[in-house]
Amino acid sequence: MAKPAPQFTCTACGAVHKKWAGRCDACGAWNSIVEEAPLSAGPAARSLGASRGRAIPLGTLATEEPPPPRTLSGMDEFDRVLGGGLVPASAILVGGDPGIGKSTLLLQATAAFARAGLPCLYISGEEAAAQVRMRAQRLGLADAPVQLGAETNLRDILTTLDTERPALAVIDSIQTMWADNVESAPGSVAQVRAACHELVTFAKRRGTSVILVGHVTKDGQIAGPRVVEHMVDTVLYFEGERGHQFRILRAVKNRFGAADEIGVFEMTGSGLAQVTNPSALFLSERGQSTPGSVVFAGIEGTRPVLTEIQALVAPSTLGTPRRTVVGLDGGRLSTILAVLEARCAIPFAGLDVFLNVAGGMKVSEPAADLAVAAALLSAREDVALPPECVVFGEISLSGALRPVGQTENRLKEARKLGFSTAIAPSRSKIGGGEGMRLREMPDLTAFVGDMFGAG
Ligand code: TYD
Ligand code: MG
Numbered sequence: 001m002a003k004p005a006p007q008f009t010c011t012a013c014g015a016v017h018k019k020w021a022g023r024c025d026a027c028g029a030w031n032s033i034v035e036e037a038p039l040s041a042g043p044a045a046r047s048l049g050a051s052r053g054r055a056i057p058l059g060t061l062a063t064e065e066p067p068p069p070r071t072l073s074g075m076d077e078f079d080r081v082l083g084g085g086l087v088p089a090s091a092i093l094v095g096g097d098p099g100i101g102k103s104t105l106l107l108q109a110t111a112a113f114a115r116a117g118l119p120c121l122y123i124s125g126e127e128a129a130a131q132v133r134m135r136a137q138r139l140g141l142a143d144a145p146v147q148l149g150a151e152t153n154l155r156d157i158l159t160t161l162d163t164e165r166p167a168l169a170v171i172d173s174i175q176t177m178w179a180d181n182v183e184s185a186p187g188s189v190a191q192v193r194a195a196c197h198e199l200v201t202f203a204k205r206r207g208t209s210v211i212l213v214g215h216v217t218k219d220g221q222i223a224g225p226r227v228v229e230h231m232v233d234t235v236l237y238f239e240g241e242r243g244h245q246f247r248i249l250r251a252v253k254n255r256f257g258a259a260d261e262i263g264v265f266e267m268t269g270s271g272l273a274q275v276t277n278p279s280a281l282f283l284s285e286r287g288q289s290t291p292g293s294v295v296f297a298g299i300e301g302t303r304p305v306l307t308e309i310q311a312l313v314a315p316s317t318l319g320t321p322r323r324t325v326v327g328l329d330g331g332r333l334s335t336i337l338a339v340l341e342a343r344c345a346i347p348f349a350g351l352d353v354f355l356n357v358a359g360g361m362k363v364s365e366p367a368a369d370l371a372v373a374a375a376l377l378s379a380r381e382d383v384a385l386p387p388e389c390v391v392f393g394e395i396s397l398s399g400a401l402r403p404v405g406q407t408e409n410r411l412k413e414a415r416k417l418g419f420s421t422a423i424a425p426s427r428s429k430i431g432g433g434e435g436m437r438l439r440e441m442p443d444l445t446a447f448v449g450d451m452f453g454a455g
Contacts, residue, residue: 197231
């Protein structure tokens with residue numbers, strides 16, 4: 001029988017290739033293709049069930065043990081994103097662009113955990129110990145009982161962790177780690193994967209929580225294989241727009257809490273300051289109500305956050321008009337423009353459209369649809385919405401408006417910030433809106449008629 005051909009698999013996206021290549025055609029990752037033993041016919045590939053293995057011990061779903069206590073750092077914005085404090089033996093990945101403030105955030109968080117009584121170890125693979133100490137000094141953290149090391153050799157780090165047995169170990173960053181049993185350069189997919197695997201295994205075996213810092217590539221993914229995100233319990237992204245002081249720590253995956261939970265920080269001269277009332281911050285630059293500006297009452301994780309959605313619509317000089325979006329999904333904008341044209345007969349052909357979430361915030365909820373439509377219409381018609389008004393609701397392709405979750409929280413937050421009216425889909429009313437006037441709209445046409453006099 002012919003020997004089966006070898007098979008090559010991309011460790012980043014899982015695509016299968018006939019031969020090895022330096023770059024995966026499917027996902028564009030470099031140096032991610034590895035050879036895998038093919039499933040051959042023959043004795044080795046006989047079904048596993050054919051020979052007996054060991055029976056594994058089974059149990060019920062009921063647990064006698066109470067859930068492990070979580071440790072709070074006292075940095076509320078950080079604790080919330082973790083799902084209410086640090087879970088013992090958990091593995092957390094914090095991703096973000098270079099220079100966004102990951103090292104600053106984690107040094108502050110580590111110091112906070114250490115001050116709360118947790119034995120903490122901080123390993124920097126990127127900066128010398130003296131540099132980290134200087135930063136700690138500047139941030140007023142020099143007295144926190146954190147053990148600091150500067151090292152990239154994973155074997156030495158694991159030995160140190162095994163001796164010291166800290167409750168929390170921070171590794172800054174996973175791309176600088178080097179496992180001497182893997183034959184490729186630090187930062188390569190194989191190295192990142194091996195380092196992550198070793199550290200996560202260590203965390204589970206020894207009960208140490210590990211926080212891994214990971215750099216993000218231009219297209220917004222943690223540099224290295226996607227599998228790293230699967231290996232850890234929690235994936236947090238630290239994001240922010242250049243030129244803005246706000247930084248948002250967002251849980252994109254969390255086995256111990258809500259995904260999409262956010263913590264908001266502001267980068268100051270003395271480190272990251274917590275922002276306890278993000279809505280006030282995101283709306284702070286908003287002056288008089290202007291055409292094209294709409295306040296969206298959104299939900300991020302478990303927390304309501306108000307943001308300003310801004311649109312600008314101008315005659316285009318281009319054959320294909322511009323559609324420029326910052327902080328929202330471009331595809332969603334196209335859909336909303338198409339619905340406005342098809343269901344309300346309001347065309348945007350020949351018009352450039354610029355859409356933006358103020359303050360560098362990113363909004364991904366479908367509930368923002370109606371606010372986006374309102375901003376587009378307001379800009380196009382040059383009519384401002386009443387300043388005391390917030391908007392939320394999902395638009396379906398038929399032009400109908402769908403109620404969205406957590407109406408009560410949205411209304412409460414709006415009221416807290418001095419708004420008195422909410423424009424929302426019909427059937428939204430579920431109480432909680434004391435002091436808020438709810439203007440319910442069945443569909444987009446009704447909304448257009450109401451706000452802009454029949455469009
Ligand atoms: P850093 O934490 O080194 O980023 P990362 O680890 O994500 O690469 O942060 C670097 C930036 O933060 C740097 O441009 C300076 C700025 N910064 C402040 O504005 N204030 C501060 O107190 C600190 C420590 C940094
Ligand atoms: Mg750093």
